[in-house]
Amino acid sequence: MTDWLQQPIAAIDDEARVAARARQGVLTKPPGSLGRLEQLAEAFAGWQGRVVPALSDIDIVVFAADHGVAARGVSAFDPAVTGQMIANFAAGGAAICVLAQRRDARLSIVDLGAVAPPANYAGVIDARIAAGTADFTESPAMQVGELEQALQAGRERVSSSAQLFIGGEMGIGNTTAAAAILAGLTGAAPAEVVGRGTGIDSGGLARKQAVVAAGLDRHRPSWDGLDGPAKALAVLRCVGGFEIAGLTGAFVAAAQAGVPVLMDGFIASVAALCAREIAPDCGRWQLFGHCSAEAGHRYLLETLDAKPLLDLGMRLGEGSGAALALGVIGDALALHAGMATFAEAGVTSGGANA
Ligand SMILES: O=C(O)c1ccc[n+]([C@@H]2O[C@H](COP(=O)([O-])O)[C@@H](O)[C@H]2O)c1
Numbered sequence: 081m082t083d084w085l086q087q088p089i090a091a092i093d094d095e096a097r098v099a100a101r102a103r104q105g106v107l108t109k110p111p112g113s114l115g116r117l118e119q120l121a122e123a124f125a126g127w128q129g130r131v132v133p134a135l136s137d138i139d140i141v142v143f144a145a146d147h148g149v150a151a152r153g154v155s156a157f158d159p160a161v162t163g164q165m166i167a168n169f170a171a172g173g174a175a176i177c178v179l180a181q182r183r184d185a186r187l188s189i190v191d192l193g194a195v196a197p198p199a200n201y202a203g204v205i206d207a208r209i210a211a212g213t214a215d216f217t218e219s220p221a222m223q224v225g226e227l228e229q230a231l232q233a234g235r236e237r238v239s240s241s242a243q244l245f246i247g248g249e250m251g252i253g254n255t256t257a258a259a260a261i262l263a264g265l266t267g268a269a270p271a272e273v274v275g276r277g278t279g280i281d282s283g284g285l286a287r288k289q290a291v292v293a294a295g296l297d298r299h300r301p302s303w304d305g306l307d308g309p310a311k312a313l314a315v316l317r318c319v320g321g322f323e324i325a326g327l328t329g330a331f332v333a334a335a336q337a338g339v340p341v342l343m344d345g346f347i348a349s350v351a352a353l354c355a356r357e358i359a360p361d362c363g364r365w366q367l368f369g370h371c372s373a374e375a376g377h378r379y380l381l382e383t384l385d386a387k388p389l390l391d392l393g394m395r396l397g398e399g400s401g402a403a404l405a406l407g408v409i410g411d412a413l414a415l416h417a418g419m420a421t422f423a424e425a426g427v428t429s430g431g432a433n434a
């Protein structure tokens with residue numbers, strides 16, 4: 081059942097947003113001098129429905145799963161690493177664990193289908209659908225019921241009380257699946273959107289492009305002639321992955337619940353695109369944390385008309401780039417709340433020659 085995907089997206093409080101803009105105009109600085117930090121404060125005001133927003137309740141959810149297409153030699157790592165990393169997330173040893181702790185964010189790990197699951201599930205949510213997807217060069221990556229389960233698993237991880245949601249992912253081979261989705265949805269050539277992922281060599285890159293092209297050729301008849309949600313769901317099912325569908329479900333559910341989403345890198349942004357194709361108004365609840373080094377992310381961000389906050393050459397995933405961007409957002413909100421106005425500080429405002 082995917083009917084829930086069409087439930088209405090939450091409204092933004094334009095009055096609070098406009099009032100926040102007015103406040104930015106009277107803080108002790110030349111108007112506009114805090115650049116995009118001003119727009120961040122205004123966006124959070126609209127999302128939270130208050131002129132001076134705060135950010136203390138942050139959910140980071142990492143969805144992990146494996147990909148049948150990894151058998152085609154498209155990653156520098158073995159699929160067993162996905163399960164091993166799940167254990168590392170639970171033990172607190174992964175990058176996102178360090179960043180989540182520093183930012184005081186709640187971190188949850190969800191196994192949607194690693195091929196080599198961890199020995200125990202302490203600290204991990206077991207929502208396994210299958211031991212990885214099918215190899216999309218041979219058959220659709222997911223059955224209809226599996227896609228529905230993955231979307232629903234994402235939806236279930238969204239709490240309406242959170243002030244911000246970050247969706248992270250881990251899955252060996254998922255840059256291949258993400259590139260195939262992006263090419264399937266936008267018509268981009270594989271060469272434009274396929275990158276080196278975890279660091280494959282040039283031979284691997286050529287193989288990966290051929291694998292994406294073969295998957296698209298095989299499955300295009302499943303979505304040819306479709307558009308909007310039907311096309312997005314067909315592309316996601318045929319060449320996607322459990323964790324990408326989980327992210328997509330979470331991003332739609334968050335926008336329905338009025339929880340803004342801070343996007344991470346290439347894979348999360350592909351899920352953001354899927355969410356927008358399914359429910360276009362979702363885009364109003366999306367913010368982009370960083371531009372990944374993965375080839376194809378810049379093109380995708382342009383397609384989404386999204387301006388990432390950071391560009392640090394990262395390509396880790398896990399939600400790590402988004403978690404880093406939390407620092408910028410926290411500072412933007414602190415400035416908005418804490419600076420004095422011209423009137424309060426007795427500073428003469430400008431305008432004489434403006
Ligand atoms: O977030 C990104 O932009 C990103 C870019 C490249 C790789 N990754 C991570 O690396 C894994 C996928 O890489 P690969 O080479 O196995 O397709 C997966 O676990 C992702 O979280 C993530």
Ligand SMILES: Cc1cc2nc[nH]c2cc1C
Binds near residue numbers: 161251396
């Ligand atoms: C070690 C490792 C950690 C990761 N985190 C996200 N993707 C990853 C891929 C690998 C290989």
